[in-house]
Amino acid sequence: MMLRWLVSEMLRNASHKGLQTVVEQAAHQMSAPEETSESAEEPWHCEIAIVVGMGVEAGGLIDLMTGSRMTRCANYVEHAGVLDGRRIVVAVSGAGADAANQATEDIIAIHRPAWVVAAGFAAALQGDVRRGHFVMPQSVVDQAGRVLAVGFQLSAESSTQMKGLHCGQLLSVDELIDSTEEKRRLAEQHDAVACDMETAAVAACCQRCQTRFLSVRIITDGFDECLPESLVTLNRQKSLSGKLGAAAGAIWNRPGSVKDLWKLKQDALQAADRLGRFLTGVVAQLSG
Numbered sequence: 001m002m003l004r005w006l007v008s009e010m011l012r013n014a015s016h017k018g019l020q021t022v023v024e025q026a027a028h029q030m031s032a033p034e035e036t037s038e039s040a041e042e043p044w045h046c047e048i049a050i051v052v053g054m055g056v057e058a059g060g061l062i063d064l065m066t067g068s069r070m071t072r073c074a075n076y077v078e079h080a081g082v083l084d085g086r087r088i089v090v091a092v093s094g095a096g097a098d099a100a101n102q103a104t105e106d107i108i109a110i111h112r113p114a115w116v117v118a119a120g121f122a123a124a125l126q127g128d129v130r131r132g133h134f135v136m137p138q139s140v141v142d143q144a145g146r147v148l149a150v151g152f153q154l155s156a157e158s159s160t161q162m163k164g165l166h167c168g169q170l171l172s173v174d175e176l177i178d179s180t181e182e183k184r185r186l187a188e189q190h191d192a193v194a195c196d197m198e199t200a201a202v203a204a205c206c207q208r209c210q211t212r213f214l215s216v217r218i219i220t221d222g223f224d225e226c227l228p229e230s231l232v233t234l235n236r237q238k239s240l241s242g243k244l245g246a247a248a249g250a251i252w253n254r255p256g257s258v259k260d261l262w263k264l265k266q267d268a269l270q271a272a273d274r275l276g277r278f279l280t281g282v283v284a285q286l287s288g
Contacts (some may be wrong), residue, residue: 016152041181046080046279048283049113051104053198057120057269060276062090076103081191090115093198096238097142097172103262104205115212117150117284118202119279121215121271122170122194125187129166131225132271135194135217137170142200145190150203153214168193170215172200180224192217214281218275220267 011250052058058079061265062068064225065081065088072078076099079090089111093103104116120136129135140148176181186195199215 002200003041039091046087046111046113048069048086048088048115048117048120048286049104049107049111050088050090050117050279051100051107051198051202052090052092052118053100053196054120055092056265057272057275058090058092059269060273061119061279062276063273064276065090066278075099075105075106075156078107084280086283088283096197097174099203101205102201103136105209108205108209108211113211115214116202116206117279117282118199118213118215119275120196120217121199121220121275122196123183123221124194124223125171125218126182126193127223129193129219130164131222132221132274133166133219133239135166135168135170135219136282137193137199137215137217138167140170140200140203140215141190141192142172143174143190146200146204148200148203148207150214166193170182170199171195172197174230175255183223214286216275216279218271218278220271 004060050058055077061083062079062081065079065083068079068081076094077092079092081088089101090128091107092115093099100118107113108116116118124130124133136150138150141152169190169192170196171186171190173186173195174197177186177195183195186192194217196217199217203213247281
């Protein structure tokens with residue numbers, strides 16, 4: 001699940017700074033979207049807006065943009081630039097449906113994009129959906145069973161010709177899914193191939209605002225992959241003190257947790273690079 005990448009952020013600058021620094025980084029990175037010191041600038045017209053939950057998911061795409069400028073807005077962090085000759089905005093909303101909904105509302109109101117793309121990482125809910133595969137769902141469903149159609153449809157022939165691309169239904173969930181049993185249950189209940197946390201909220205907002213929508217997700221958690229228990233405990237903490245205590249406990253009781261976190265971070269950076277390249281091809285096909 002994407003929440004594993006929140007954990008990876010805690011070690012960005014903490015490899016040799018001791019336990020206190022590690023814990024402080026964990027608390028900071030898991031409680032807020034990324035920061036920027038730039039002040040708000042005049043909005044510019046963009047053709048395409050791409051909404052991601054966390055900054056690490058957008059890094060590969062932002063690296064491919066030219067003339068990129070970063071602005072901290074009220075409800076999201078914005079990266080505006082040019083990708084393959086087209087003006088785009090990447091909005092980093094913060095994790096979860098509420099944050100994604102608010103960022104999408106703001107982006108549509110300010111920029112009036114022709115398309116909104118919900119992008120980022122996802123977890124497989126079926127065994128044939130593997131790490132590194134892409135999902136471009138034809139429909140999105142939330143845990144209440146509300147199904148939302150996607151405006152950009154790949155033909156069945158196109159999807160079968162592209163190895164590692166899935167067009168089945170995408171499920172948006174409210175919390176970390178950390179067991180194969182739960183993944184299997186959700187797949188059967190919602191007829192879904194993968195899950196994330198923000199896409200349904202973005203899709204619903206686009207439907208209300210009559211804006212064309214699609215989603216592109218890269219699988220970062222395979223069907224049989226689960227977080228180490230220490231990291232699951234850290235993710236489940238709601239309060240600052242809980243995050244601090246869980247992080248300290250994980251590192252104290254199992255020093256190997258630090259190695260786990262570094263591995264997750266490297267996997268995330270590689271996935272973000274692949275996602276950025278894939279999105280570049282998708283953006284080129286979207287009509288204005």
